[in-house]
Amino acid sequence: MARQAMIIDMDRCVGCGACVIACQEEWDLPEGVQRNWVRPLFPVSDHSGDRPVFTHDVGLCNQCRNASCIDVCPTGATYRDDRGRVVVDNETCIGCGYCVSACPYGARVLREDLGRVEKCDFCAPLVDAGLSPACVAACPAGARIFGDLDDRISEASAYFREHALRQNASELVNTDPQVFYAGRDPVVARVFAEHPPNPNGLKPPLPALVFEKALRPAFFGLLALVITGQFVALGRQLIRGEAKDEEKPHAEEMIRRHDAAIIALHWFNALVWLFMAVTGSCLLASSVYRVTPEIFNQMVIETFGSYAALLKFHIRVGGIWLAVLLFYGVFGFRRYLVPYLRHLQIDRTDIAWLRAKLKRILGRPGVALPPQGKYNAGQKLCGWIVSLSTITLIGSGLAIVLFRGSGSLIQWAIPLHFAAAAVAVVAVVLHAFMATVVPSERAVLFSMFHGHIPARYAKEHNLRWWEEVRDKTAQN
């Protein structure tokens, strides 16, 4: 692995700014966006009696070996390449700006025009084509020496061996910068004093911290709790013998529970959830946010070809999902949306049911459950959670994809997107577990295929709905 580095000789540098303009021109940067900088440090008195110094704050990305910007990147767009450079993949950068706050040197800028971050990468495309970085090629003073420190015969490594070089690091902040400064002590000291690494730069921004320190552990905890709970409940049913598959009379009376469009939507949703959960978790590339094993992520990414392709798919499927939901909401407003919302209404019996259910879970199986409508309170709760999550996911997803600019909107959209997904995933896992593993709920599962449910089951579990249906049939 190569170790590309730059040495800036402040005794040679005259602060002419050729490097800055060359960089802006090479990368066609708009006004106000710079990958490197030269700011005059005019001679001022430090009251030490020493002769003042007129030099320049000259800098660029330090390509730190312990870079604080890499881990904070949720998508892994920032990474260290095989030549030791810290680079950004423009296709996968979502412009959240976590890395901008996480750089102690202010070396990263958010490109509001493109919705991505801009930084120096030692002109990687030029260097890989055998050229010098633009700033090095332009520098009239020859103050910049660039090369591979691992290559013993490079000019940079010779310079590195022969000169006393310093890194702009402090006791508080030492990210092992790979930009080294040469020059007289008072000059280099002035440069460092005017541009000290900012200790706050090591800390990720608050939304990223909330993500890493609160949401991610909370998700694992919740998931573990729910899965354990389910197995405990199942075990209890098995022990008590409640889990026996009920005998099915051959010609049982069935009543219609779902129509075809709802069944289609249900399974479409199920697929989307599965796809989005898998791709979404694989998009969390950084180790501080990762929720699925890296090997699994790699497998998925390889299936899609690349991370960028995966991201593209994730965004596209989200778009399709939004379109389908809108289609149902608009064209099925009366037929589907209004009844759905009505079914989700929570009434007094739901509270009573929840209370009774809680008592049963806590070990009093004898407690009777009050009669329920088409859906019981547990299902309603699940419906609420999934519906709100869906809205949050789509909203925050749109914000991440569409919003270009700095600020807290996109920074908070990321943990929000994750939190919504985490809650929904837990709810869906619970839902799927109950439908597939708990034998007594099989009838519900089958109803999602053919749309009908045994009247006997409905009478037992959804008495009020059963009565409703019976009355309606009677009227007809």
Place this chain on the structure above:
Amino acid sequence: MSDQKKIQRRTFCKALGASALAPAVLSGRAHADIGVRRSVRRGIDVCEEIPSLCDLCFWRCGILAKVKQGRLVRIEGNPDHPRNKGRLCARGTGGRHLVEDPDRLRTPLLRTGDRGEGRWKPISWDQALDLWAEKMRATIDEHGPGAIGLFSHGLSSRFLSNFATHLGCPNNSAPSFGQCRGPRDVGFQLTFGDGPGSPARHDMARSRMIVLIGCHIGENVQTGQVMEFAEALGRGARLVVVDPRMSVAASKADRWLQIRPGTDTALLLAWIHILIAECLYDREYVERYTTGFDELREAIAPYRPEWAAEVTQIPREVIEAEARAMAERKPAVLIHCGRFAAWYGNDTQRARAMAILTALLGAWGRPGGYYMKSDVTLGPPPCPPPHEGMDRSVATGRHAFTHFGVAAQEIVEASIGRGARIRQWIFCAVNPAHSIPDFRRTREAMRSLDFITMIDMIPTEGALWADLILPEASYLERHDDVLAVVDHPRPFVALRQPVVQPVGQSKGLYWIVQKLAHRLGHDDCFTQPDVTGYLDARLAPLGLTCEQLAREGVHLLDEQQPFLAEGQDFRFETPSGRIELHSETMKSQGYQPLPTFEPVEQPPMGWFRLVSGRSPYHSFARTQNLPRLMEKDPENHLWLNQGVAEAKGLATGDEVFLQNEDGVRTGPIPLLVTPAIRTDVVYMVHGYGSRSRALGRAYASGVSDNVLTSRFRADGPTGGTGIRVNFVQLVTRDGREIPGEFEQCRLQRSSLPPVPEAVAPVEITPDTGAGSSEQKQEIKEVDDTPAEPPADNGFFSVKPEESC
């Protein structure tokens, strides 16, 4: 590998991302395949590369213009060009945006409002040229060719100045001479028979000691000069910087001599004194090549280091130590001749002192000092010499060595009033508001002229006053005359050629002047149908064609003799054939044959000498409309001594107004408070403060030093306008002085000791020149109490006979 690298650097063309700078996509290509080195395909990118020359400063670096589908996408340095070897400064790289500047002049314009108002209407080239020719003919017929005044600058303006000469008009004032390097060139030419060249023939990279006098390399950037400067420092050269302000160079110096402004000649004379008195000069060199050493030795005797110490306020030990340091390192000592030299009106004599010091160190024609000029023979210029001689009626005869026709102030003075001798002006790439001092007189002249024509790329202040504006294609869109470089160890020729289509209807100057000449019936001028034909004829003696040079960009010629060989006899181009330490030529024209120190007025308490300098992002007042450069350095600051600022209750960032002795007030300008400037000086960067509303970015950004330069002191021999003679006060918006001073202010303004008169100067009254000499009387003399007379009548500290 390195060759391959070079080629790749040239051919690399990036994919263009989205740009916030809405690009004006130019249709088609600049011209047929001329100049295009190669087309390169990288992915979907096709990029052409055209070698040309930068025009953002006099260094004229080689550039490679990268053009994609007719649009200029990048300018890089040309590795083949010996002056910049592939490197390029901020301005050269950022100059690309000149093509896309929305404020560029696109069509000929005719004034519709009053002069100075800036209201025009577009007209066609035919109308414009007919009008111009008609006005020219009328003026010449009625008043003769001497009634035309021309202000010109740059390589392309040679077409116009050559035609003016052909017409018999000598009134060609180049600010590059009279407002810049004229005194320096003349001072060196009188001494060595040859000026220092442009760029000066400094062999800086090999210098063992560099002495910069008021020269701020670093803030003042020419790519090649910075390259050599850094190389010399890297090799451990000793650097001495003489400057009242700590420049970037001074900060790097082994010794920073914070000199009292206006006393540089005293320091130089003291150094000459020490070299002779301590017998530290290069005796063999002086004996072999110079004349007038005895006169020099006699005349220099009074200028003792202790006297210079009092004058310059540099400790005597320091002066002596640096003279000895020079002697130790001779001949590889570069007494850098600077460039802008029109400071105090005694500038030719200062340049002479520098030249003499250089000669005593044996550094002229020696590695590490100055190298010798080469010769390049080109074909004839576009116009033959005048048929009937020159009309010299405007020259006052005050200045014997005004190389380029007539001094600017003479043209201005001859243009004011009804019966003025000069009736018509032409500005060619010159902005009078920022280059000629005392703009009030210039304005008065412009009010009374019959006709003013302005040729430029952008509507500067000069355009506001012009009757007719002709849009010139930028240096990226036109051919210029061949650049024949003789001031380089290896002579070469290089070509400036269009890399993109000219903006709007703008034209190159060859075309413009050709059309004018033919309308005036001068068919013996500009006989080639177009500029490339002319360039072919120009290059013919070298066996080159325009097409070939267009492709090569730079063509190196055979090396001649950059340095004097050991013990070689050499005939210099002076009348005596030797280096003239004592100049009979000066004497014969009525000037002191040996440099003398003339004290300049010191600012009274509460007043500051106004000194200006450069920013690495700007060239004069020409680059303030370029986005990349203006973004980096959008305004200038006023450097003010920290003690003075504290006494006045001011701090960095506070805004003040400036008012000069003539009541000219300008501002506000933010302060930069520093201990690293003397208490009697304030400093700002030149070129800001444009008053032309037609320049979107430049208008009203920063403050113009030239507005405050209402006085000047003309240099006798050259007529150069010494512009560091203005004093300013710091005032509030309504003109009240901001009070406050402290002890050091009085100390640093202490009166100068009298000039020692051990040896009576030659009975010549030195010409102090024209200009605003009457106005100068109004300044109160601060130094009315003479200091102690010199202790003895000034003999050498050590008798020369004893030591040598």
